[in-house]
Amino acid sequence: MRASRLLSVLLLLQNRGRMTARELADELEVSIRTIYRDMDALSVSGVPVYADRGPDGGYSLLEGYRTHLTGMTAEEADALALSGMPDAAAELGLGRVLAAAQLKVQAALPGELSDRAGRIAERFHLDAPGWFREADQVPTLTGVADAVWNQRVLRVRYRRWATGGREPEVERELEPLGLVLKAGTWYLVATPHGEPGAGSSGPRTYRIARILHLETLDVRFERPEGFDLWKYWHQRARELTDALYQAEATVRFSPRALELAPVRLSPHTARALAEGSWPVDEDGWVRAVIPIESITHARGELLALGAEVEVLAPPALREQMADVAHALAGLYASV
Incomplete structure (x- = not known):
């Protein structure tokens, strides 16, 4: 375990340059005292690591020094498949393994490619969970x-x-x-x-x-x-998707509703609306036939668009929309 950590310290300094004891401790999830002991061990083993004192100080390697001791374990190689999803790797218990594997890959790359990989990591991030929702608790x-x-x-x-x-x-x-x-x-x-x-x-x-x-x-x-x-x-x-969306509804959408559809409607419904060729009336409203999961589900989705939509069919959905609108009007009549 310590040998693996010493290699990680060495690769961090090689890839990132000067780092403080606190930065190394946070990266490797150990105490600062452990980092001090690791630095002593690296120096004793002949690694040219130097400590700079003062508020801007830290540890660094002799300029030009590079190690090629980057052998990757089977577990680290497996973890690389999740290199674009660090949160997923952490949930699977592979967070630290993935970090070690990425360090070794970066250390093994030629300088130009290593810099290029670093720039990509700085500029692109994959966030898998959807907006405005809590992720599942998955202890198993x-x-x-x-x-x-x-x-x-x-x-x-x-x-x-x-x-x-x-x-x-x-x-x-x-x-x-x-x-x-x-x-x-x-x-x-x-x-x-x-x-x-x-x-x-x-x-x-x-x-x-x-x-x-x-x-x-x-x-x-x-x-x-x-x-x-x-x-x-x-x-x-x-x-x-095919099993869920087995019914259809005929709906008029205002220009504003068409703008809001991608965020207010389900992806399947929004895609069908966007990809169809629909007639447009003189007011700019579009008459479209959209797939729906059920009357109740469609009512909830379309109500999110308020008065920017009008349901024409089926009659049951139009009646439910009218009932909700009437109830809302009564609720706010005294305002």
Whole structure:
């Protein structure tokens, strides 16, 4: 453990130049006293590290000195797949491993490429969670990820999303095939284990925040030959969207509503509105046919646009919009 940290100190100084003891301690999540001891150890081992005193001081390497002791562990190589998602890596328990791997890659690059990689990291950042929402609490995530990696069967207690009169919680034994992070929400893709014909229906998707209890069994499983997580997820996402949006509504949108649609309507509905070719009346209002999930869901979405939309069909949706408008008018009549 100490040898790995000493290498990290060396690579930090090589990649970033002069750093204070506090900056090194914060970066490596250790005490300042530990950094002092590490610096003494590096000096004793012959590394040309120098300490500058004073408020602007810190530690630095002899100018021109570079180390090539950048051998990467298997775990660090695996973590590089998440190099654009540091928060996701941290949730999976790979935050420090990823940081070490990135340092080694940067140290191994020629000077020009190393500078270029640094500029990219300074200028681009991926923030996966959606706006104005709290991320799921996923205490079981690291356990699930370990089972995915080591192909171990999981026994879970899971809270259903829609019970339909069934028990709200179920126990399942699953063969975990992969993890998906979608808009800040983690999902497990898995097949049932130990049930007759369990694999015949193919993989299923489970929201990890709904896993109430997790146990990793001492049972290995074989991954389905040719299973492609990316293809499965994109096909599943299309199927889910198609299953949800099976109805349509005819709606008039004002020019202002068209501007607000991308942020007020669901992505699927907003995309259908933007990509369609719709007639425009003399006032600039557009008459469009949009996909809707249900009357209730569409009412909530379209009410967010206020008087900038008019529902023409179906009659049930138009009536509900009118009822809400009437109720609001009565509520504020005395204002």
